[in-house]
Amino acid sequence: MDEARIKVSIRCRLCGEKFVLRGRRDGGRVDTGFKMCLCNNTDDFEIEEMPV
Ligand SMILES: [Zn+2]
Numbered sequence: 001m002d003e004a005r006i007k008v009s010i011r012c013r014l015c016g017e018k019f020v021l022r023g024r025r026d027g028g029r030v031d032t033g034f035k036m037c038l039c040n041n042t043d044d045f046e047i048e049e050m051p052v
Pocket of ligand 1: 012013014015017037038039040
């Protein structure tokens, strides 16, 4: 197991809401469990990874 733990900053492009989540990098993609914004947006986000 070589999962890199990261923090992920997610900003909704529709309403501007920001979320900071713990996630892990899983073979090139980032898994945070994040599903949708409060405004029901599910796929239009700015995503930034930060080292923990
Ligand atoms: Zn939103």
